[in-house]
Amino acid sequence: MTRLLRQTFLAMALFGGGIAYGVWLSSPRGQAWLQQTPLATWSQRAGEGVGSLLPWSESPPESASPADAVRPSNFIAAVAQKVGPAVVRIDATRTVASPIDPELFNQPLFRRFFGGQIPQLPQEFQQEGTGSGFIIDPNGLILTNAHVVEGSERVRVHLLDGRTFEGKVKGSDPVTDIAVIQIEGENLPTVTLGNSDQVRPGDWAIAIGNPLGLDNTVTAGIISAVGRSSGQIGATNKRVTFLQTDAAINPGNSGGPLLDAEGRVIGVNTAIFQRAQGVGFAIPINRAMEIAEQLIRNGRVEHAFLGIRMITLNPDLVERLNRDPGRSTTLTVQEGVLIGQVIPGSPAEQAGLREGDVIVEIDGQPIRDAEQVQQLVDATGVGKTLTLRVIRDGQARTFQVKTGVLPVGS
Structure with a gap:
């Protein structure tokens, strides 16, 4: 009985609504609205759902920006077509020492197996690696990662054409993991x-x-985060912050461009988290070009250097350090940067x-x-003086430190 009543009420409501809508359409206002709405518009909007056919339905929201309003639905394909010819494959060849110790074959077990025919293994061999890069100057300047060409004796660059x-x-x-390659070319x-x-x-x-030798592979995603520190991504020996993206980046992508929706380079792809998916990193292009300009001009980059190893303090760490019976002093601050080591001669x-x-x-x-x-030291540059306020034995002290040049290999 209850179900029958519900169906009856629903039918009455639909019937009443239809009558009301028909009455409105027959009114002068409804007739004027019908005359202003071309048949083509009705046919087009019919596929958009019933709500779009109603005169009081809301207009679709305007685009957030002019760029979004004119961006084609296949903008990724447009970017790939526009930028692809400037993206290159880099094959770098280097000589590396054999990982096998020749003394291994002097062991009794191997002598018994090989007899007097001990194999003569090469002490070194040629190793080839593949990476990516992109042309930043029509006369053949190419930006890539330093690890792509590290130790290379021969570099070959392959264009899409x-x-x-x-x-x-x-x-x-x-x-900073940035390198510049020169090829002889024009236009x-x-x-x-x-x-x-x-x-x-x-x-x-x-x-x-x-990636993996598959030339001109295109992947897309979003910027997941900006300003990721080298410590956050496990690259503590790098002096640069990173853009994080979920666009697929695989071995061989290193040195290739990360682009925005208009096809402009915003980063140099450089690293992935091996233990995660959809987590890749790129060096911001502004920082990459700062380094590239120095490499083009001088062939090297000088980084500012204090000569200390540092530990970031927090209340839990301070408590643990103060309980350490091997420490001769007690920390009296809850935050700051503890100097764990001072490098001799620094x-x-x-x-x-x-x-x-x-350091507080x-x-x-x-x-x-x-x-x-580290960021403050880098921003200061080489040969400049920094004023450091530190806490030593519970007392505040001030030191003037003139930055030096980071030794090669540090």
Whole structure:
């Protein structure tokens, strides 16, 4: 009975609504609306659902930006077509020592097996690696990762149009993982550089490269985060922050461009998390070009250097350190950066800093973590003086430290 009543009420409601709508359409206002709505519009909107046919339905929201309004639905394909010719494959050949110790075959077990025919293994062999890069100058300057060409004796560059060039490494900076290659060419296709300082999480990200030797592979995603520190991604020996993206980046993508939705380069693809999927990293293009300009001009990059090893303090760590019976001093601050080691002969040692000092301020700026110290040192440059306020044995002290040049291989 209840079900029958519900069906009856529903039928009455639909019938009443239809009558009301028909009455409205027959009214002068309804007739005027019908005359203003062409048949083509009705046919087009019929596929959009009943709601779009109603005169009081809302208009679709306007695009968030003019770029979104004119961006074609296949903009990724358009970007790939535009930028692809400027993305190159880099084959780097290097000589490496054999990993097998020849003395291994002098062991009794091997002598018994081989007899007097001990195999003569080469002491070294040629190893070839593949990476990506992109042309930043029509006369043949190419930006890539330093690890792509590290230790290489021969570099070959392959363009999408089938041409192959011998390349020369103009400069390489392992500290930021940026390198510049020169090839002899004219009127080569080039990329357009963007502004990585304007990149936001959620922006489109398009990667082009040669993963696993598969030339000109295109993947897409978004910018997942900006400003990832080297410590956060497990690359503590790098002095650069990173863009994080979920665009697929695989071995061989290193050195290729990360692009925005308009096809402008916003980063240099450089790393992935081996234990995760959809987590890749790129060096922001603004920082990459700062390094590239120094490599083109000087062939090397000088990085500022204090000469200390640092530990970021927090209340839990301070409590554990203060319980350590091997420590001769007690920490009296809950945050800052503890100097764990002072490198002999370094600017820090010459200025009088010691192991156990806690840096709490640099040039009047409060210090929270080791990454902040490194960023301030990098921004200051070589040969400049920093004012450090430290806590030593519970007392605040101030030191003037003149930055030096980071030794090669540090």
